[in-house]
Amino acid sequence: xxxxxxxxxxxxxxxxxxxxxxxxxxxxxxxxxxxxxxxxxxxxxxxxxxxxxxxxxxxxxxxxxxxxxxxxxxxxxxxxxxxxxxxxxxxxxxxxxxxxxxxxxxxxxxxxxxxxxxxxxxxxxxxxxxxxxxxxxxxxxxxxxxxxxxxxxxxxxxxxxxxxxxxxxxxxxxxxxxxxxxxxxxxxxxxxxxxxxxxxxxxxxxxxxxxxxxxxxxxx
Amino acid sequence: xxxxxxxxxxxxxxxxxxxxxxxxxxxxxxxxxxxxxxxxxxxxxxxxxxxxxxxxxxxxxxxxxxxxxxxxxxxxxxxxxxxxxxxxxxxxxxxxxxx
Numbered sequence: 434x435x436x437x438x439x440x441x442x443x444x445x446x447x448x449x450x451x452x453x454x455x456x457x458x459x460x461x462x463x464x465x466x467x468x469x470x471x472x473x474x475x476x477x478x479x480x481x482x483x484x485x486x487x488x489x490x491x492x493x494x495x496x497x498x499x500x501x502x503x504x505x506x507x508x509x510x511x512x513x514x515x516x517x518x519x520x521x522x523x524x525x526x527x528x529x530x531x532x533x534x535x536x537x538x539x540x541x542x543x544x545x546x547x548x549x550x551x552x553x554x555x556x557x558x559x560x561x562x563x564x565x566x567x568x569x570x571x572x573x574x575x576x577x578x579x580x581x582x583x584x585x586x587x588x589x590x591x592x593x594x595x596x597x598x599x600x601x602x603x604x605x606x607x608x609x610x611x612x613x614x615x616x617x618x619x620x621x622x623x624x625x626x627x628x629x630x631x632x633x634x635x636x637x638x639x640x641x642x643x644x645x646x647x648x649x650x651x652x653x
Numbered sequence: 654x655x656x657x658x659x660x661x662x663x664x665x666x667x668x669x670x671x672x673x674x675x676x677x678x679x680x681x682x683x684x685x686x687x688x689x690x691x692x693x694x695x696x697x698x699x700x701x702x703x704x705x706x707x708x709x710x711x712x713x714x715x716x717x718x719x720x721x722x723x724x725x726x727x728x729x730x731x732x733x734x735x736x737x738x739x740x741x742x743x744x745x746x747x748x749x750x751x752x
Contacts, residue, residue, distance in 0.1 A: 439654045443662045450666050450689050454673035459681045466685050469666075473692055480659065480703040485695075485711050488718060497688075497725050504729045505681060508736045539676045546672030553664035557697070558657055569656055570706025584708055585715070593712050600719040607723030614730030 439479055445472030463501045470494040481572055484585045659700035667693030678743050680735075684728045691721045 449469025453462045470493050477486035577583055589597045640646070666689055673686030695714045702710025735742060 436654055439658065443658070446662060447665055447669070450669040453682070453685050453689055454669055454677070459679055459685075462682050462685050466688060469689070470692070473696065476659065476662070476696060477699055479654070480699050482699045482702070482711050482714075485699060485714050488715065492718065492722070497722060500725060500729060501681070501685070504732060508681065508732060508742060542675030543672055545675060546668050549671050550664060550668035553667060554661065557660040557664055569703040572706075579706060579708060580711060585711060588708050588712055589715075596712065596716060600716055603723055604719060607726045611726040611730040614727065615733045 435479060438475065442472045442475035442479070445469070446476060459505050460502070463498060463505060466501075467494050467498050470498070480569075481578075481580045483580050484582045485580070487582075656700050656704045659703075660697055663693045663696035663700065665693075666690075666696065678745050680728070680732055680742060680744050683744060684725065684732075687724065688721060691717055 446469055449465050449467075449472060452465030453469065456462050456465060470489060474486040474489040474494070477483075477489060572579060670686045670689030670691075670693060673689060674683055677683055677686060695717055698710040698714045698717070700710075702708060702714075732742065735747070740747065
């Protein structure tokens with residue numbers, strides 16, 4: 434039973450990862466990453482890490498991925514460059530028509546990644562095969578068992594208290610940094626942030642031949 | 654399942670993330686592939702934690718998740734700032750620091 438679950442979850446993890454790397458549209462990449470994270474949570478559960486699996490689903494597949502989806506929807510991704518006009522002209526270098534040097538770089542990246550995989554497999558499995566071929570330490574179920582929220586909470590507040598506080602401080606710094614970076618005025622790009630004239634947003638007076646009047650939804 | 658299988662999966666995920674970081678040019682997708690690499694590391698940490706039967710690896714995995722959340726916050730903030738300045742959203746085009 435656990436072997437079947439392992440192989441199903443491992444197939445989900447690896448196919449999700451392949452989807453993130455291969456898919457053209459960044460939105461689909463984010464969706465593939467969500468599938469990858471949920472399958473990874475199943476692997477964590479198989480390894481008796483209940484609390485980490487719950488955190489993985491709630492924080493990662495929930496909150497962080499929603500942030501990604503927002504930014505992909507805001508920036509627009511690779512798909513609809515032409516809508517932005519001049520900006521799309523400057524973005525034309527990536528995506529559909531890669532330059533000749535791009536495919537060579539892509540092949541080189543794939544070769545380097547394969548070499549990295551072989552090296553990692555040798556490091557993880559080849560030399561330490563006797564050490565890692567076991568099924569893990571003994572596990573006694575119970576409310577205070579290994580991997581439960583009670584166990585993790587006790588560790589975080591006793592032995593790893595300094596790590597816990599440092600992580601919270603790091604989160605505070607990142608929150609302040611995110612606010613400063615994405616602020617509308619005064620942050621990066623101060624000179625570009627004046628009111629840009631966008632003709633489509635202007636409301637035209639009645640009876641001047643807008644499309645809304647043409648289809649009859651707005652009568653003068 | 655033997656612990657070695659989990660380690661093999663973690664190595665494959667890490668290598669796939671590395672390939673994505675090296676080949677993709679949209680910084681959003683590069684950030685996603687960084688998440689893949691961090692997840693590969695997390696899986697290895699939790700497998701080792703299971704192997705030894707104590708929770709240190711799980712604590713380290715939670716800290717890695719925290720660092721990943723901070724990285725997402727800063728990275729997405731930078732991407733939004735780049736978009737606001739109407740610079741190209743392509744890691745090959747952003748070469749002002751190259752001199």
